[in-house]
Amino acid sequence: MSCWSLLDVAETGDASCLWSLWKDGVDVEDTEDTGWTPLMVASKNGHLSIVDFLLGEGAEVDKKEWGDGDGKTALAFAAMNGHLEVVQALVSHEADVNKADKDGKTPTWLAARNGHAEVAEWLQEMGGSKESNAPTRLMHHCASERANADTAEDLVEECENDVNARDSRGRTALMYLCAGPKEIDVDTLKLLAKYGADVNAQDNKGQTPLMLAAMKGDIKAVELLLSFGADMNITDKTKRTAIEYASERGHRRVRELILTSSNFQLQSVISDVEAPKWHIPATEIEIGEYVSQSDIGGDFMGIWLDSAVVIKIYVPSTEPFGEQVGRWFALRHPNIQKLYGAVCEGYGLFVCEHMTTGSLKAYGDRKWSEWDASSVASVYRHIYEAALGLQYLHEREIVHGDVRLENILIGSNGFAKLANISSSKSVGRENQQKSSDIVTLTLCMQHIDFSVPPHGLDSQFRAEWRRLSRDMRCGGLTISEVVPRIKILIEMLTPKTNQSVSRDRVLNTLSDLRDVVDEINDERFKDIFEHLAVVCQEYIVPENHEDTIIVLQDVQYAIEERFSLSKSSTSQNSCSWVVNSPLGFFYKQMQQVLDVLRAPIKIRRELEQLWPEDISIHHAEEIDPAEVVESIPEWFIGPNELENEVPFASGGFSEVSRAQWLNTDVVVKRITMSSSNNEKRRNLFLNEVALWFGLNHSYVMKLFGGCHVGKKPFFVCEEAENGSLIKYLEKLQGTTGSMGGVWLKLYEASLGLEYLHARGIIHRDLKCDNILVDTDGRAKLTDFGLGSFASAEDRGDVSDAAHWVVPECLDGKQATFASDIFSFGMCIIQAVTGKRPWGNLDNMLVERRVQNGELPQKPPAFSNSEWELVLSMCKLKPSERLNILVVVQRLKEFASVPEAASI
Known part of the structure; x- marks a missing residue:
């Protein structure tokens, strides 16, 4: 059996190899680059026979560990581990009983500190001091639960006012006080500050007293440190600030204190050259009061370029701040809380739209006596609006991740919006997390249904609402299937005039649609239509005659537009509908008819089963169009995404109309091209839409997107109902x-x-x-x-x-x-x-x-x-x-x- 090294023998205590090692002339001081000698290792482990051997071979008894160690001797290791016989052996070979380590800790102090009273008493009899040096004792006093100003002052005087002395970890007494096991002793902190303690000192990890207090959530300590000039912008070696440590540990009040401190000054860290579109210079922001309620869309009120905003603090997560901001900033939908931009410091600040009317949770939890038919209808409508926002997210492969009534906020215009978008994340196709959003939306629907009195609600509405909730809870529904069903239910809450449209007129409209489908000259389309025609005749009832005609006419127009435009090479290369196969496009139109008929899920599934392969291709292409058409700009909205467009104004260079985009009312402005300078005007349009899409402000009209192909490029923006x-x-x-x-x-x-x-x-x-x-x-x-x-x-x-x-x-x-x-x-x-x-x-x-x-x-x-x-x-x-x-x-x-x- 081969013999181990001397360090191994010292560690294990196996003396069987000592003779062989000694005969080979082993070096008793060989540390093997560990910083520990064999005598230190044997003393730590209490191997007396090995210690005796090494001492007999002339091992240096008072040698200190080196490298990253604390500078302890063999005697210190033996004492702190309670090995009395080893201690006695070392002292008998003239080991220094008062040789302290880098922190001034003596062997006697270490023995007593670690509960080895017998060893400590014996060392004291040998002249060992139980006290470490004064600065070290000050540090240990500040770190203890018994920290108090009187004792601390005695120790300060004893160490000649050197309150900034550091131990091997680079820590000072103030740092130990801030990181201590209990809430800080205010008088002790004031005392240290009085004697010149450096509130911005950093230890070996780069951490400051403020960071240590923020980690612990010690509000008093943070408050005092800030008053003494603690710098909240300092970062440690991991590039984190005090506010990030507070955020990581959920100390919300500490974050508030730091951000509202009179010393708090934002300093921009991004140059104009490299600044992303969403960057807001720190000099443009004024942080106002902390808002205790969480239903305004953020943590603080604020002013940005003289406009009222809400400021939300970034909570560090596995996703970088820039990625969260970039995803949120790119979203343009009337039912998504606006992000105007962000301040990018060591911490991050989201600058958001102020949601003035509170959350849907507060709206729904009012007393029954405060409800009337109008407010009941409104609360259900708000659920629909939130669903529209969620549909928009899912279509962009984004999961919200925190859909609940507290995150459905109502603006001053009375519309509901999904908030807390910073919790969202991008996902891949077929991601199961979308289903989680559906489930949590279901919980919101159920809460409202159980909380709201039945003012103005007939039994059919509640039955249909609960059936939809049940279908959503059981899984299998996508948000694109949920939204049309909620829309139909919301329409039930709006009183309608007597139906004057006959069944024959519906069937005539269906016949007109059949003629258009026949022109496509594809048997698969005809088969789908015939299946649809049977369903239509079965499920049309007087209550949906008028709606069915409108949808059938819209479908006819969309099909005519789709197949006429598809002949244009420009459209094929630039528009989003090129990612949808013709069959997939037709299938999508048919789904609209099923929605208005309130056809059961089984009917939809039967439709999909006619050509499952083509439909699955359609779904896959819808999920990730970027893989098919990489050149489509982020702001692109295809003409087929607009519904119910009605012109209402025109001018020399444009035509303006109202329409619906993703079931949301919008305004469409179409730009007239001229034959003489068509290309120039199209380029101007491209520059303009790219510029406008990057703007986000309370007093600038919101652009949702646009289309740059066709004879009349167009903008899609929010509607200004009050006009010019x-x-x-x-x-x-x-x-x-x-x-x-x-x-x-x-x-x-x-x-x-x-x-x-x-x-x-x-x-x-x-x-x-x-x-x-x-x-x-x-x-x-x-x-x-x-x-x-x-x-x-x-x-x-x-x-x-x-x-x-x-x-x-x-x-x-x-x-x-x-x-x-x-x-x-x-x-x-x-x-x-x-x-x-x-x-x-x-x-x-x-x-x-x-x-x-x-x-x-x-x-x-x-x-x-x-x-x-x-x-x-x-x-x-x-x-x-x-x-x-x-x-x-x-x-x-x-x-x-x-x-x-x-x-």
Whole structure:
């Protein structure tokens, strides 16, 4: 048997190899690069015979461990492990009984500390000191449960006020106090600070006293450290800050203290060159009060570029902050809480839409006496709206992960939105986690159903609602199957007029659809249609005659549009419908008919079984279209995604209509292409939609997406139900406080312009027609940059743009931020007077006066200070015009908006 090394023998105590090793001339001091000598190892393990052998061979008795160790001797190891006989042997060979380690801990102290009283007493008899050095004793006192200011002060004086002494871990007394086993002793911390304790010292791991207190959740310690100037922005060797440690351990109050500290200053860490679209510079944010309730969409109220927002703190997880922000920021849907952007520091701050009306949980938990038929209908409608948001997420392969009533929040416009999107995550196709979202949505539906009194609900509605909940709970339904069924149920809550549509008319419409299908000349389509026709005749009832006709007509139109457009090579290469096989597309249209008929699930399954292979291909292609068409931009919305489109306005370069996208009301603006400059206008459109899609602000119209193919590219944006600013203000005329309302809307519009300018964007076409008012009565900017579609030569003749155009642009110069200020000054004139600037003057005459530096006469509706603002905004020289920041503050004063009104 081969003999081990001397270190192995010292570890195991097996002396059988000693003779062989000794005969071979083994080195008794050989550490084998471990930092431990054989004598230390044998002493630690209490192997007396090995210790005697090594001492007899001349082993150095007081040698200290080296490397990463604490500098202990063999005697220290024997004492701390209670090996009395080994201790006696070492001392008999003149081991120093008071030789301390790096932390000043003596063998006697170590024996006593580890409960070996007999060893400690014997060492004391040999002259050993039971006390470690003063700084070390101060550290141990601060780390103990008995820490108090009186004892600490004695120890401070004993160590000559050296409160910043460090041990082998790089820790100070203050660090031990903050990391101690109990809530901090306030007086002891104040004492250490009085003697100059460094509140920003970092140990070997880079951790500060503030980090250690934040880990423990010690509110008093955090509060005191911040008051003494603790820096919350310091990161340790793992790149984490104090607030991240507090977040990881769920210490919400500690996070609040840090973020609301008077010392808290955001410092931007991303340069403009590398900043992502969602980045908000720290200098644009003001953090307001912490909000105890969790149903506003965030943790703190705040101000971003003078606009009210909610700030949500990033809780570190397995997913990086940037990935969470990027996914949320890319979402554009009216039933998803908006993320305006994020502050990217060592911690992260989500800057979100403020949900002012609270959660659906609070809405549903009201007393029964507070319900009426309208509120009952609303709470069910809110569930439908949340389902629309969830459908949007699932179609983008995103799982919410935390669907519950507390995360369904209601905005000031009365619409419900899914919140807490930071909890979401991207998933692959066929991911089971989508089913979890369906199950949790079911729980929300059941809670509402059990909480709400039956005001205005007939027995059929409740039976159908519960049947749907049961089908969802049993699994197998996707959100795309759930949403149409909820929609039909919600429509049951809306009183309808007597049905005047006959069954024969429904069958005639079905016959028209058959003719269209026959033109496709594909037997598989015909088979599907015949199956559908049988189902339709079986399930149509007087209550759904009218809805069935509407859907059948929509399907007919969609099929005609689909198969005519499919002949275009441009469409085939650019549109989302190319990822759907023709059969898959047809199948999807048929599903709409089944929805309105409320056909049972078994009927749908029978339809799928007709051609399971093709349908499965359709589903797979729907799930991951990017694998088929990589060039589709993130903002793309295919024409087939729009339903029930009805035009309501048109102009020289566009046509505007209302439509539904993903069952949500939207506005569609189609841009007219001309044969002469088709390619140029299409490129301008692409630049504009890419720019607009990246914008996210309370006072800028939300763009959901667009389509760049076909003869009329289009934008899809939110609907401004109150129309243009001028139309809205006309309704206010003569009402109490109408002038205050004018200045408030102008102030809101200025906030949108401030946001654009902060993002380096020039509007270029500011006029009151491009300031819209949404359902909530909020003024928003739209069509920024769309003025570029109009050529310079027709700007004066085709439109009224000359009444807002700026002097430098008339001279052929490029528009600047100052140009927007001039145009906005003209908007103020029109908004206050109700008449366009310069009245009915001819465009050429207006241009001549503008170039001469003239302005309209002061209207009687303006006070001197108000008119002075307009004059300052409309100076002839751009450099002399006011900055948007000043304009915002002036308008805020005129609108009488309190300083703290937004927080």
